Amino acid sequence: MARVRLIDVAERAQVSMKTVSNVVNGYAHVQPQMRARVQAAIDELGYRPNLTARRLATGRTGMIALAMPEIDHPYFGEMASHLAEIALQRGYRVIIEQTLSDAEAEKAVLQDREAGLVDGVIFQPTRMATLDIARLHDDLPLVLLGEVDAPVTTDHVMIDNVAAARDGVSHLISLGRRRIAFLGLVDGDITMTNHRRLLGYQEALDDAGIRPDPGLVLTTAGFDRHDADDAVDRALDGGLAFDAVLCRDDRFAAGALTALQRRGRRVPEDVAVMGWDDSAITAYTSPTLSSVAPDKRQLAANAFDLLHERMQGHHGPGRHMVVGHGISVRASAPAR
Amino acid sequence: MARVRLIDVAERAQVSMKTVSNVVNGYAHVQPQMRARVQAAIDELGYRPNLTARRLATGRTGMIALAMPEIDHPYFGEMASHLAEIALQRGYRVIIEQTLSDAEAEKAVLQDREAGLVDGVIFQPTRMATLDIARLHDDLPLVLLGEVDAPVTTDHVMIDNVAAARDGVSHLISLGRRRIAFLGLVDGDITMTNHRRLLGYQEALDDAGIRPDPGLVLTTAGFDRHDADDAVDRALDGGLAFDAVLCRDDRFAAGALTALQRRGRRVPEDVAVMGWDDSAITAYTSPTLSSVAPDKRQLAANAFDLLHERMQGHHGPGRHMVVGHGISVRASAPAR
DNA sequence: CAGAATCTTTACAGCGCTGTACATTGTCGA
DNA sequence: TCGACAATGTACAGCGCTGTAAAGATTCTG
The missing domain is CATH 3.40.50.2300 (Response regulator)
Structure with a gap:
């Protein structure tokens, strides 16, 4: 059976497509009875919105990319986990991109790879110089992670x-x-x-x-x-x-x-x-x-916040945020 | 500046949109000189295809989801890394989905979450019973990872x-x-x-x-x-x-x-x-x-293969593949 | 050298959804 | 009772791309 579309629901409920769309998206001004009727049709047909189409229509994808050297490095795994959690709370999903510290892969992240696929990118570069990054990323919202030399145009978050x-x-x-x-x-x-x-x-x-x-x-x-x-x-x-x-x-x-x-x-x-x-x-x-x-959680949180502002249309020079750190004392170098 | 679209390139090169599309997609029957002319326009304007639009038009997303309990568990991190590598070679990208062993999250994976977003899902369930999985996944291509009770309709890969x-x-x-x-x-x-x-x-x-x-x-x-x-x-x-x-x-x-x-x-x-x-x-x-x-690599490879067949339209009852295992002998239980 | 066969290119519909502009209905004050 | 104004609902264009059908250009036959 073919997928159920918005128009199928609309026909079934005897309303316009847009009204169904309004119900799906929780638009406020819909009469309760109308909402119920539409909802019934949705349930009966088992309708699920097609996210790709929604994206094309709205221009936003609701996804951000996290590009890092290796996802099975514990540090990056933890960062990814934190970011995914934070992003999810804010209505975004995270695509994880592995660069394996390869210059080509890093370049690809900023170019074709993500075009029109994600609303923004959080990127921990290891091979690319900041200048090259700035040159390539055009107007794709971007936040860098980690120490970076002279980042004038790009936001970045790091520890001291x-x-x-x-x-x-x-x-x-x-x-x-x-x-x-x-x-x-x-x-x-x-x-x-x-x-x-x-x-x-x-x-x-x-x-x-x-x-x-x-x-x-x-x-x-x-x-x-x-x-x-x-x-x-x-x-x-x-x-x-x-x-x-x-x-x-x-x-x-x-x-x-x-x-x-x-x-x-x-x-x-x-x-x-x-x-x-x-x-x-x-x-x-x-x-x-x-x-x-x-402070990995804070690192992820701040990176997301900066990126979010950019995705909302914020322009301006690169901002730099410094996040705290601590010393976790365990047995290999105990407290004195 | 607004993004460059296919039609902008077409106008610049004085050809139809479709010809530009053919060049972008490496279609064989395009005259070399025509190809060169179009390519020049692409380069001059810095055109990048909009993947969302392409998806809507073709109906395939080129992405698969990998849903697992925790991405910062070393086993899952390594599985994700292998799968991402294999998928990339075959022209797919991987979205990683963390369920945190939460029943609701697992359900979401099979329902709304991925609808129209990915072409298929590889899923390591921990909370959901196979029957519920089978009931929910409709016709979204799906392959399960790990031991599973009585999976009649769903493919799955495991070790013995x-x-x-x-x-x-x-x-x-x-x-x-x-x-x-x-x-x-x-x-x-x-x-x-x-x-x-x-x-x-x-x-x-x-x-x-x-x-x-x-x-x-x-x-x-x-x-x-x-x-x-x-x-x-x-x-x-x-x-x-x-x-x-x-x-x-x-x-x-x-x-x-x-x-x-x-x-x-x-x-x-x-x-x-x-x-x-x-x-x-x-x-x-x-x-x-x-x-x-x-054999994690084999696990990932087989899961991808099965999924790939399903995405190509294969129908039929669930298939079960058993992948090899070994004993890695190190110091905590050495060779005798 | 006409007509067939093949190679290139074009025009345009349509993928499924949302934004905009507009039509309709209901409510209220004068 | 009527117009003004909000609250609801509708029609349809358009997001950027690709598939299809068909037109135009070129080459190949006999």
């Missing part, structure tokens, strides 16, 4: 990575650690994020009167957890001495944990380990992982 | 949970364990899955001539990781002796690990632990987690 790194390192210092490594420079990674985290790392050391040792900044070959593992291995092989390490994300921290324990270092006694993201991983490791904790 | 549980338990038996617990009956959980896993559990014990002890089947209060933790705690408090445990998923296994280690049990020496799903979690725990490993 300098302060967060400083807080993370300060926590380690408060435990009496002095030789604090930073694990997470990735070969060929061009993002601003690490730069700012390193800044905070240095500031915290400075504040405590500790002279930074460049050898303590560890570089990994890739983004995989095992790359962190390898980097720690190499550092230990090279005789590097350290009593704490701040990692770029929880996966790296889990890798570091493994490597350290394999080499007989006790965590946290010999080396305190601090992750970043405060993701579900922190609960699975042994010891559980202390972690720098971006 | 009986055999998988048997293999998991057999592995533990091969390590010399005799007192093997099963962790994962959840209060009020009505799914078929556990029933079948328990069957496999019993079969393996039978085969080895071990008399099953009902006390070894542990029940948790909920689906959270901490519920597993608590259940193990209670079992130990109650003086239950066991030397191995098979868990319903890796999160539960992680919880069990924590509880056991907190109570001074060594894993795997005193108690071997086996997870289920072979998710990323297995790498984060210490020791790393052995796990029953459904």
Whole structure:
């Protein structure tokens, strides 16, 4: 059987299409008896509105896209979950777009891919420079997530990575650690994020009167957890001495944990380990992982709010929102 | 500036709309020079097709929905990632729908929510009975994931949970364990899955001539990781002796690990632990987690294939596909 | 070289819905 | 009792695209 259309309901109820439309959309000025008659016809025929047609007529899709590197990364999974929940409350649905940190895929997100499909995009770029983003996105409402260099025309939401790194390192210092490594420079990674985290790392050391040792900044070959593992291995092989390490994300921290324990270092006694993201991983490791904790819910909420304003027609220069963060203290770097 | 439409390009290139449409869609019989002329106009104006309009005209959306309980559960995250990849290769995009194991949300997935929005749905139900599903889904192409009771009209893909549980338990038996617990009956959980896993559990014990002890089947209060933790705690408090445990998923296994280690049990020496799903979690725990490993990629691939046939117009009774599984051996239940 | 066969291109209806403008009915005050 | 004004309901264009049928252009036969 063919799908039931608005006009079928209208015929059955002996009214105009528009009246049926009004009932479906809860328009206020419809007589109760008329509403009941139409509703009866709807129920009898099992009518469901065709959303595609509605979209074409209204020009809004009621969907937003969330474009991120990997959906099975815990941080992004949690962000997606929060955003989907917030969006749903506000009458929007979320399409999740995986870029796998591929430059082409990121470009596609802003171009053809979403055209006319979504009302707006929330995008965590990793490969594209802000300027290219600004050039491509035309008038599609867009909000960026994460640290971004010089975003003049585009809204974006982030945490204060300098302060967060400083807080993370300060926590380690408060435990009496002095030789604090930073694990997470990735070969060929061009993002601003690490730069700012390193800044905070240095500031915290400075504040405590500790002279930074460049050898303590560890570089990994890739983004995989095992790359962190390898980097720690190499550092230990090279005789590097350290009593704490701040990692770029929880996966790296889990890798570091493994490597350290394999080499007989006790965590946290010999080396305190601090992750970043405060993701579900922190609960699975042994010891559980202390972690720098971006306020993910707020991140998602603010990104949605900014996007919503743009979708309502707001124009103007890019706005920047900074969201809070905390330090989730667990066993790998306990309270002193 | 308003969006560029097909007709704008047509005017600029001095051709009919349809010719532009043919160029955009790569239709074969267009003269090269004509194609070039149209393409030039497209480029000059920066034309992008409006997907909503195309959908309304063609009747297909090019999207499928994946509805699952939680997207930030590692198993589902990985399934989503696989499916998105497979679908993309075949020219489809995936909308992810979170039901949070809520009966209303599950119902919504099959009803209004997706109407006219997607060409088909892949759905992992947890609350709805198959009969209700069959009743609701009308002619929307649908494929179910996971164990399902008596699905006569609906396609579905699953692993052989009986055999998988048997293999998991057999592995533990091969390590010399005799007192093997099963962790994962959840209060009020009505799914078929556990029933079948328990069957496999019993079969393996039978085969080895071990008399099953009902006390070894542990029940948790909920689906959270901490519920597993608590259940193990209670079992130990109650003086239950066991030397191995098979868990319903890796999160539960992680919880069990924590509880056991907190109570001074060594894993795997005193108690071997086996997870289920072979998710990323297995790498984060210490020791790393052995796990029953459904072939997730195959699960996603088969589900897509079945759905694809339905979307192509295939009718007929529900088909059932069983996908392979393995045992991923890691440190928590090593090879003997 | 006429007529058939094939290749290109065009015109236009229609996908299912909503927005707008207008027609109809009912209500109320003077 | 009548006009003014709101409250309801209707007719129809149009959102941007593609499918269909048919016209026009070109090439191929005998």
